[in-house]
Amino acid sequence: MDLLKFILVGFGLFFGVAIVGAIFYSIIDGKRLASLSPEQRAEEMAKRLKAKEAMDLEVADWRFKETYGVMVPAVICPHCAVQGHVSKKETTKITKNRVNSIPGRMVGLGTNSETQVTKMHCMNCTMDWEV
Ligand SMILES: [Zn+2]
Incomplete structure (x- = not known):
């Protein structure tokens, strides 16, 4: 108190x-x-x-x-085909494993997988995609 x-x-x-x-x-x-x-x-x-x-x-x-992230002026957007509006950002994508349950984790199966992906974003058509 x-x-x-x-x-x-x-x-x-x-x-x-x-x-x-x-x-x-x-x-x-x-x-x-x-x-x-x-x-x-x-x-x-x-x-x-x-x-x-x-x-x-x-x-x-x-x-x-x-x-x-940063702008990449050379990239042409695959969705709207306009150049100079695309940005990229390195990011980590966590994919949850199906066996990520308590028994799964106990036997060492339940690890989430982390993958390095580059997220792309177009300022023109606002589409997001990964490469
Ligand atoms: Zn676009």
């Missing part, structure tokens, strides 16, 4: 400090922005927007790589 209280108080303090910090930061930042000339303010906002866009782009890039 004491541990639970301790954890709850800890979390409360942590979020409390975080929220108060964020409020203080926004006040200080607002004052700083207000003290700038309109040109400087516009410059500052443009700089921030650029930084945010760069960040968003990085996140989007990372998510794309996680989902589709």
